[in-house]
Amino acid sequence: MSGITRRRFLCATVIGGAITTLGSMCGKGGKAWASGSFEGYPEGMGVLVDLTRCIGCRTCEAACNKEQNLAPPDRSFTDQSVFDTDRRTDEDHYTVVNRYATGEGPVYRKIQCNHCNEPACLTSCFVNAYTKTKEGAVVYNDKVCVGCRTCMVACPFNIPAYSYSSATNPLIKKCIFCHETRLKNGRPPACVEACPQEVLTFGHRKDLIKLGHERIRNSPGKYIDQIYGEKEVGGTGWMYLSAVPFDQVGFDTTLGNEPIISNVKDFLSTVPMVLAIWPALFSGFHLLATKGKDHGGEGDDEGHKRSEKEEPRP
Template sequence: MQLKRRSFFKLAAVGAVTAVTTPCTVKAWESKAPQDSYGCLVDISRCIGCRKCEQACNAVNELPTAARSFDDLTVLDEKRRPDATKFTVVNRYNTGRIDDKGLLVADFVKVQCMHCQDPACVSACITGAMSKHSNGAVHYDASKCIGCRCCMVACPFEIPAYEYHNPITPKVMKCTFCETLQREQNKPPACATICPTEAITFGKRNTLLNLAKKRLHDNPGRYVKHIYGEKEVGGTSWLYLSKVPFAKLGFIKLPFNPLPRLTETLQHSLFSYLWSPALLFTLLGGVMYRSHKKQSAHQPDNTQQPGGAL
């Protein structure tokens, strides 16, 4: 049976009304954050900017030999970012802070992947090359990567870097959370082990949060009352304590909601509506209606049926 054009448009209109009035059954977004994962607490007030963590990271990940020695502290004169050749960097900030002896002192901030609890990079990766492991690590699997670099765009901390210099098998590069060391040798991340001042503490994320809260409680006035990473973007595996407001140390102010909550809800809503037969029918009707109008405008109307029926 052939569907007449007018009947089709009527049905399309019914489809539109149905699509708009039928409640859409979009599943509520659910966090995939592991409950008993590991993390690191960085106490910025303990960091002396020695760059030993950078050196250990370079060695354990077999990264290219650094152009300048890790003993060379003049690199701290510039602000640096992790990139394809270094998974962590330490930056110096002169904020005018005065220490207990009345001396002007700098603060040093170690930067690496935060291993977010609900990572935007994982949500953005359509091939599953980025995944959140139950131990807390956000893992990159080069064998699944198609080089689209959506993870780089999605990351609110601008962490993933791309090996542009590698023309054969370029990869996304970022801190691995020393997952191999943890899994195969039952050791903490190399940067945490090497730190001479114990500025980095490795442990269960919940235990680290309690430790951070205890330090805040036991040392009134020593720290700003904020554990960076406890709530930012839904929480991160790496947590920070500081004497100086985080905004003065290069930390960006981020919402507490996990970013995938918004992006995935939008995606799911869109797909849910698009897969609705009613809406598909409506869209199809719209396309046909437009093309019919275009045709009518350019052609003499010789399709009139007796009585004006189509």
């Protein structure tokens, strides 16, 4: 009887072990990503957006539409009535400008992918469709995307959109920093080039941080003493300067400075432990729970038979 128990235990161990190996493979991968904090590639590019300069002309929207070959807009890019509603990015608009009424008059804010140093979309993607390129862009591989839309849930800025209208090839649509057509050749994205007000400054991220702080220092009282995106969710490639508190112009100021993946690390680190400990723990429970039945001459399987006899079936 005990032989059977031992064999079963062995089976459990072997199967558990196989799963552990499989799991630790996943676990290791997860740990490698989750450990430490990635602060961006040293040569990563970014854009500094100075909200005090934006006049809401929407030229950047038009330039993006042309550069990315997006569908023609319902309302022309000179139409100011779009400011009556709060808009977000969607499959035909990788960037939008919103207007916010503040104590210091209307403030316009351009929205697009912020190209995080440690992007939530990238870390949440189970087919690794996202890549943070050395130039600083967060790009997307549409050949492997399954369409689970976790990246849309994960993005703290609500940027990725989905082309729900396609039945056969729906994809994530978002700003890619004009990576293919411009950034990797060292050129600024189309919106930056088109902006007539020099709202957008393109450059190395680390230089832009210096520039931003310089502007704050050189014009005392003009700016809020913060570059939004310098530290938020681990730092972003696109950063903002503002004259009014950021939460008054649609920014989420409650995100904290930790990358999104930090929230998930607690769980990710338990995974290899569960995989490693559970097989022995529960096989042990099995041995403990069935041990008592060995006493009195009735083994484990004898116990089974006894219950059979109590409720015999033909």
